[in-house]
Amino acid sequence: MSIEARFEINKGDFSLNVEFTIPEQGITAIMGPSGCGKTTLLRTIAGLERCKNGFLKVGETTWQDENVFVPTHKRSLGYVFQEASLFEHLNVKGNLQYGLKRLKGLKQDVSLEHAVELLGIEHLLSRHVEQLSGGEKQRVAIARALVLSPEILLMDEPLAALDSARKQEIMPYLESINTQLRIPVLYVSHAVAEVARLAEHIVLIENGRIRARGETAEMLARLDLPFARDDDAAVYIEARVVSNDEPFALSEIAFPGGQLTIAASHLSVGQDVRVRIAARDVSLTLTHQHGTSILNIFPVVVEEIGEREGAQFTVRLRANGTSILSRITRKSANILGLKVGSTLFAQLKSVALCS
Amino acid sequence: MISEADLTALFITLKLAALTTLILLIIGTPLAWWLARSRWRYKFLLEALVALPLVLPPTVLGFYLLIALGPNGPIGQMMQALGGQPLAFTFTGLVIGSIIYSMPFVVQPLQTAFTAIGQRPLEVAASLRASPLDRFFSVVVPLARPGFLTAAVLGFAHTLGEFGVVLMIGGNIPGVTQVLSISIYNHVEGLEYSNAHWLSGGLLLISFIMLLMVYGLNRRFSLLR
Numbered sequence: 001m002s003i004e005a006r007f008e009i010n011k012g013d014f015s016l017n018v019e020f021t022i023p024e025q026g027i028t029a030i031m032g033p034s035g036c037g038k039t040t041l042l043r044t045i046a047g048l049e050r051c052k053n054g055f056l057k058v059g060e061t062t063w064q065d066e067n068v069f070v071p072t073h074k075r076s077l078g079y080v081f082q083e084a085s086l087f088e089h090l091n092v093k094g095n096l097q098y099g100l101k102r103l104k105g106l107k108q109d110v111s112l113e114h115a116v117e118l119l120g121i122e123h124l125l126s127r128h129v130e131q132l133s134g135g136e137k138q139r140v141a142i143a144r145a146l147v148l149s150p151e152i153l154l155m156d157e158p159l160a161a162l163d164s165a166r167k168q169e170i171m172p173y174l175e176s177i178n179t180q181l182r183i184p185v186l187y188v189s190h191a192v193a194e195v196a197r198l199a200e201h202i203v204l205i206e207n208g209r210i211r212a213r214g215e216t217a218e219m220l221a222r223l224d225l226p227f228a229r230d231d232d233a234a235v236y237i238e239a240r241v242v243s244n245d246e247p248f249a250l251s252e253i254a255f256p257g258g259q260l261t262i263a264a265s266h267l268s269v270g271q272d273v274r275v276r277i278a279a280r281d282v283s284l285t286l287t288h289q290h291g292t293s294i295l296n297i298f299p300v301v302v303e304e305i306g307e308r309e310g311a312q313f314t315v316r317l318r319a320n321g322t323s324i325l326s327r328i329t330r331k332s333a334n335i336l337g338l339k340v341g342s343t344l345f346a347q348l349k350s351v352a353l354c355s
Numbered sequence: 356m357i358s359e360a361d362l363t364a365l366f367i368t369l370k371l372a373a374l375t376t377l378i379l380l381i382i383g384t385p386l387a388w389w390l391a392r393s394r395w396r397y398k399f400l401l402e403a404l405v406a407l408p409l410v411l412p413p414t415v416l417g418f419y420l421l422i423a424l425g426p427n428g429p430i431g432q433m434m435q436a437l438g439g440q441p442l443a444f445t446f447t448g449l450v451i452g453s454i455i456y457s458m459p460f461v462v463q464p465l466q467t468a469f470t471a472i473g474q475r476p477l478e479v480a481a482s483l484r485a486s487p488l489d490r491f492f493s494v495v496v497p498l499a500r501p502g503f504l505t506a507a508v509l510g511f512a513h514t515l516g517e518f519g520v521v522l523m524i525g526g527n528i529p530g531v532t533q534v535l536s537i538s539i540y541n542h543v544e545g546l547e548y549s550n551a552h553w554l555s556g557g558l559l560l561i562s563f564i565m566l567l568m569v570y571g572l573n574r575r576f577s578l579l580r
Contacts, residue, residue, distance in 0.1 A: 047481075048478050048481070071481070072478075072482060073482075073483075073485055077482060078482070081478075081479070087480075087494065088498065089494075089498055089500075098485075098493070099482075099483030099484055102483065102485055103484060144483070145483075
């Protein structure tokens with residue numbers, strides 16, 4: 001079941017003109033600067049916002065075209081807002097059952113029990129909404145959308161209103177939804193770290209147009225997009241633990257481009273991990289340095305050089321099939337004589353373990 | 356003590372207030388909803404019109420109603436054309452007058468309550484498969500419960516104390532249009548202070564108890580939530 005959409009909205013200075021298809025499962029992140037139309041796009045898909053020239057087909061059902069406009073309450077969707085927006089006159093269970101009571105014999109793949117278990121909210125069922133923490137509220141809101149077994153799940157910055165501890169609390173639940181339920185998810189966000197962890201695909205919107213779209217890892221490493229040009233640019237790499245160096249509280253992890261040493265004491269051999277390598281923690285040398293405090297040094301080939309603007313710019317390097325980014329000064333680039341195809345050594349000042 | 360005529364007046368008053376409140380809740384709810392939701396440019400005209408009885412002397416309102424409802428007025432003529440009677444000096448006429456007179460006391464609390472709910476709960480309900488009517492009854496009504504209670508009690512209490520409008524369009528017909536406030540006036544005019552005391556004290560008590568109910572229940576609602 002795939003999703004095909006085409007929308008054209010013009011409201012004063014604001015315009016949105018997009019056309020895209022979404023894969024049948026997995027999380028697709030919609031990113032872009034604030035005011036670019038991310039939320040409007042999501043609301044238009046839900047039918048909460050009207051768009052005259054629009055086309056939207058979800059699986060076999062046309063939700064909108066020249067002749068058809070299916071109202072929101074007849075669309076098989078789940079919507080999670082930035083604020084949990086639970087009904088205050090109902091308790092947690094009442095909130096979860098609200099949509100369920102209105103499904104009226106339509107197919108329900110996700111049972112209430114399953115959704116409750118997925119989001120870990122068994123102990124909250126009889127609570128009143130006001131007795132919940134921000135993170136708990138959002139988990140209930142997500143479960144409330146899931147029990148409808150929607151054909152598409154729309155999430156509008158569901159973590160943006162939460163502090164980082166609450167984000168960390170919810171993230172694993174979102175990951176398990178993605179692996180356990182085969183629902184396409186559209187996830188509006190502006191937080192790269194969140195998207196890097198959750199989303200398979202990114203659609204980047206700028207000024208109401210789709211600027212670029214593609215797989216997450218590839219998008220984050222593209223030098224023509226704002227992600228890689230940012231001071232916080234980073235790549236995320238999947239790796240596997242090969243050995244532990246317990247006396248030093250270090251672990252060796254292997255990825256297609258080589259091996260890395262990371263500071264971690266709780267990992268077990270064979271475990272899959274994700275690490276974040278920030279572009280500004282990657283420095284380049286012409287020769288393999290010895291007598292340095294840096295543990296991670298490996299050969300790389302310059303794959304692409306970003307626009308040389310300002311003091312610093314980003315370079316994309318290839319380490320045996322894996323792309324990493326390095327943020328260096330223009331002066332250093334001149335000293336190194338940097339060109340596409342040059343072989344250099346990357347020195348990683350730090351590697352952060354995610355999840 | 357309370358005479359038979361006073362009891363009749365009390366009964367007419369309660370009937371008038373109950374009927375007015377019921378009708379106002381029925382027509383005031385969609386009106387307040389529309390006022391809370393609509394983005395029509397000239398909405399303020401209607402808002403001003405609804406609020407007019409708040410500032411207009413009741414006798415002025417009663418005077419115009421008397422003219423409109425009387426045998427030569429547009430509504431009176433229409434009633435006669437339909438084979439009915441003019442509405443001045445009838446109980447129906449009183450109900451019509453009371454509806455207009457108490458309208459802002461019902462519509463304004465409802466409008467405030469509806470506005471406070473905002474768009475979000477309705478959007479959530481729509482995303483959870485609730486049709487527009489279903490959304491109104493399953494989300495708006497429970498969330499606006501304190502607003503409904505305030506509207507009902509204010510509408511009822513305000514109609515109870517009506518005097519000017521009733522005197523103008525209802526006259527003072529015992530058993531038909533003579534309400535409590537007019538009976539009190541009559542007793543005072545006839546220097547029957549003891550009867551006036553009984554009725555006035557009774558009305559004071561009823562009004563106070565009703566307001567206690569509003570504030571007490573609204574407090575309970577907010578504690579429940």
